[in-house]
Amino acid sequence: MKKSVLLEIEQLSKSFGGVHAVQNVSFCVRDQEIVAIIGPNGAGKTTLFNIVTGILPPTSGSVLFKGMPVTGKKPYQLAALGITRTFQNLQVFTNMTVIENVMVGMHTRLKTGIFSAGFRLPQVFKEEKQALKQAMACLEQVGIAHLAFEKADILPYGTQRLVEIARAAASQPSLILLDEPMAGLNPQESKKLVDVLLAMRNNGMTFLFVEHDMETVMAIADRVIVLDYGKKIAEGCPEEITQHPDVIKAYLGEEEGASC
Ligand SMILES: Nc1ncnc2c1ncn2[C@@H]1O[C@H](COP(=O)(O)OP(=O)(O)OP(=O)(O)O)[C@@H](O)[C@H]1O
Numbered sequence: 001m002k003k004s005v006l007l008e009i010e011q012l013s014k015s016f017g018g019v020h021a022v023q024n025v026s027f028c029v030r031d032q033e034i035v036a037i038i039g040p041n042g043a044g045k046t047t048l049f050n051i052v053t054g055i056l057p058p059t060s061g062s063v064l065f066k067g068m069p070v071t072g073k074k075p076y077q078l079a080a081l082g083i084t085r086t087f088q089n090l091q092v093f094t095n096m097t098v099i100e101n102v103m104v105g106m107h108t109r110l111k112t113g114i115f116s117a118g119f120r121l122p123q124v125f126k127e128e129k130q131a132l133k134q135a136m137a138c139l140e141q142v143g144i145a146h147l148a149f150e151k152a153d154i155l156p157y158g159t160q161r162l163v164e165i166a167r168a169a170a171s172q173p174s175l176i177l178l179d180e181p182m183a184g185l186n187p188q189e190s191k192k193l194v195d196v197l198l199a200m201r202n203n204g205m206t207f208l209f210v211e212h213d214m215e216t217v218m219a220i221a222d223r224v225i226v227l228d229y230g231k232k233i234a235e236g237c238p239e240e241i242t243q244h245p246d247v248i249k250a251y252l253g254e255e256e257g258a259s260c
Pocket residue numbers: 016019020021039040041042043044045046047048
């Protein structure tokens with residue numbers, strides 16, 4: 001049975017002056033899928049990602065989430081609806097502990113307001129306790145619960161990336177967008193992250209990610225969307241994509257015989 005569609009990108013376009021960064025791109029992401037967006041430098045991947053996550057408005061086209069139009073919504077509005085993201089450059093608060101970093105991701109779910117927090121009403125303690133428990137569960141998911149009370153800045157780069165993934169999961173999203181999650185990781189860290197993402201998917205999470213590291217794309221993507229000069233030139237499972245003549249041409253020019 002086909003899984004339900006979570007995210008629909010319909011005829012999305014974005015121009016910067018005369019540069020057509022994204023041109024009429026359409027695709028969907030289904031529940032519990034891992035979908036990769038790939039393409040040569042300048043293909044429009046970041047622009048597309050920034051439109052979906054509310055950082056840039058599109059020139060035309062629309063984005064639907066769970067059947068509801070979300071085009072042009074701000075990142076915090078999307079987070080409240082269940083779409084969250086990580087960035088290519090680490091966005092870890094280095095002066096906070098690991099668990100504090102994760103709890104930052106929960107603000108869209110917390111209910112107590114300034115008044116009750118200011119007066120330290122009992123519900124605040126109850127909610128804080130629950131938030132702590134939930135943050136710990138997110139850290140367990142990515143395998144770093146034992147580092148919860150360490151300062152984030154003493155951790156290796158790859159572990160800080162796991163903190164970011166745990167923080168993204170803390171807002172209890174339905175969809176996580178990852179912008180080049182493997183960037184800057186060593187091979188061991190990449191392998192660990194691949195295992196974490198696959199385990200999270202098996203627990204019900206859905207991912208859309210931009211990635212240059214083809215080994216990762218091949219290892220985890222159910223479906224791959226290929227962009228070139230702003231247009232979608234191919235879509236399919238990793239095996240189909242590596243054999244697709246337009247994809248080979250986009251990556252290698254007219255040469256044949258090598259994989260993307
Ligand atoms: N703010 C902007 N103003 C003008 N042109 C832009 C802007 N952002 C992107 N572009 C152009 O749009 C095109 C697509 O860029 P984009 O960064 O989306 O590609 P990309 O596939 O993410 O590339 P890379 O893999 O190198 O990060 C490029 O030609 C780029 O120069």
